[in-house]
Amino acid sequence: MTVENSDMQLQANQLDAADPLRMIKDDFDLPEDTIYLDGNSLGALPKIARQRAREVVEQQWGRDLITSWNKHQWIDLPRKVGESIGGLIGAEPGQTICCDSISVNLFKLLSGALMMQRGRHKVVSQADNFPTDLYMVQGLQGLLGAAKCQLELVEENAIEASLSENVAVLLLTHVNFRSGVIHDMQRLTKLAHDKGILVIWDLAHSAGVLDLHLDDCEADFALGCGYKYLNGGPGAPAFIYIAQRHQDAFQQPLTGWMGHKTPFSFSADYHAAEGMNQCLSGTPAILSMSVLDAALSIFTKTSMSAIREKSVQLGDFFVQCLHHYNLFDLFTAASPMNAQERGSQFALAHPDAYAICQALIGHGVIGDFRSPDILRLGFAPLYVSFCDVHNATLILADIMQQKIYTQARFQARLSVT
Numbered sequence: 001m002t003v004e005n006s007d008m009q010l011q012a013n014q015l016d017a018a019d020p021l022r023m024i025k026d027d028f029d030l031p032e033d034t035i036y037l038d039g040n041s042l043g044a045l046p047k048i049a050r051q052r053a054r055e056v057v058e059q060q061w062g063r064d065l066i067t068s069w070n071k072h073q074w075i076d077l078p079r080k081v082g083e084s085i086g087g088l089i090g091a092e093p094g095q096t097i098c099c100d101s102i103s104v105n106l107f108k109l110l111s112g113a114l115m116m117q118r119g120r121h122k123v124v125s126q127a128d129n130f131p132t133d134l135y136m137v138q139g140l141q142g143l144l145g146a147a148k149c150q151l152e153l154v155e156e157n158a159i160e161a162s163l164s165e166n167v168a169v170l171l172l173t174h175v176n177f178r179s180g181v182i183h184d185m186q187r188l189t190k191l192a193h194d195k196g197i198l199v200i201w202d203l204a205h206s207a208g209v210l211d212l213h214l215d216d217c218e219a220d221f222a223l224g225c226g227y228k229y230l231n232g233g234p235g236a237p238a239f240i241y242i243a244q245r246h247q248d249a250f251q252q253p254l255t256g257w258m259g260h261k262t263p264f265s266f267s268a269d270y271h272a273a274e275g276m277n278q279c280l281s282g283t284p285a286i287l288s289m290s291v292l293d294a295a296l297s298i299f300t301k302t303s304m305s306a307i308r309e310k311s312v313q314l315g316d317f318f319v320q321c322l323h324h325y326n327l328f329d330l331f332t333a334a335s336p337m338n339a340q341e342r343g344s345q346f347a348l349a350h351p352d353a354y355a356i357c358q359a360l361i362g363h364g365v366i367g368d369f370r371s372p373d374i375l376r377l378g379f380a381p382l383y384v385s386f387c388d389v390h391n392a393t394l395i396l397a398d399i400m401q402q403k404i405y406t407q408a409r410f411q412a413r414l415s416v417t
């Protein structure tokens, strides 16, 4: 290592020593030889989540069987977990519930929002939104017909100009999944409201890592993931937020028994529950939701403002490392250089991004590849240290200098990228 390299190492050590969140890393079970920079896709395993999984499987399901719906309050989990998430996104109680996936929840929110906007049928979204969001609008458009639901895609710089009185719903992902660009929630919500448009915010890359204030922004609807920065495990259930003022008018079409006013009256007629329970459809996935519930308890050790502050510092330090090891000579930044303008990830464009990502994984640094040419590295502040960021950059520099990624074994495409 050169003297200069040790300078960066020294800085990483100092930043770690001053990091108020550094002890939280011990709450996660991470493999020793891995630097995990993909918590934006699948959060790491909290030790308390593993413990809860064992308890729910062995004791609650194994011993207490069906009595657990009451004995261990399984029936209240969607509300309980929803409220915990509400506390992380700036939502007063009674507006957030945990259920299903983002895709399914988006179908519910879109349908409900369109029904509240009689006379309007346009749904404006971004061409580079996460595909499932667009697919769900297309599915609803197929079902209802374009006279009732019509998707209109715009580029990022044309969003404001597209907001007119004939738009029903503005559907945006708060943090772009590739570039990490953050939308100004307060401003866009206000501009949309001025034209009578309802806004659905997808918080997949925001919840658990940005300091969100949904109520203060007068958000209408939002939804997000349980398995990314909330660390709920693969396929963990998602969440829905509906502002209190909309809950009476809102109706969603997936009217399953768990959304019924009195599910255990087993009546033949559907009567929606009041408040957020109407968002539920079928029986909740108790194993997954229990694990998510346990994972969320880690957030009580800190605050979202402290998490965001570390996220910005990690991102800034990564950019500093990229400059230091001359990696901007080889990669193009596909994220804003100013950390205040991006979520907790950094995207680097390179024609061989796929092979570079595979080589990184082969050398113990897990990031991901997003088609067509993006190497995406995520910094989950609860368990990524400044030394992790520095070491990952050193490994990336080595892979590039020695062209390790050109080896055949790093070129083969796997089914999940």
Ligand SMILES: *Cc1c(COP(=O)(O)O)cnc(C)c1O
Residues within 6 Å of the ligand: 101, 102, 103, 104, 130, 132, 133, 173, 177, 202, 204, 205, 225, 238
């Ligand atoms: C990860 C992600 C999803 C995932 O949707 P699921 O239906 O929960 O699989 C949706 N939207 C965005 C923006 C995402 O980043």
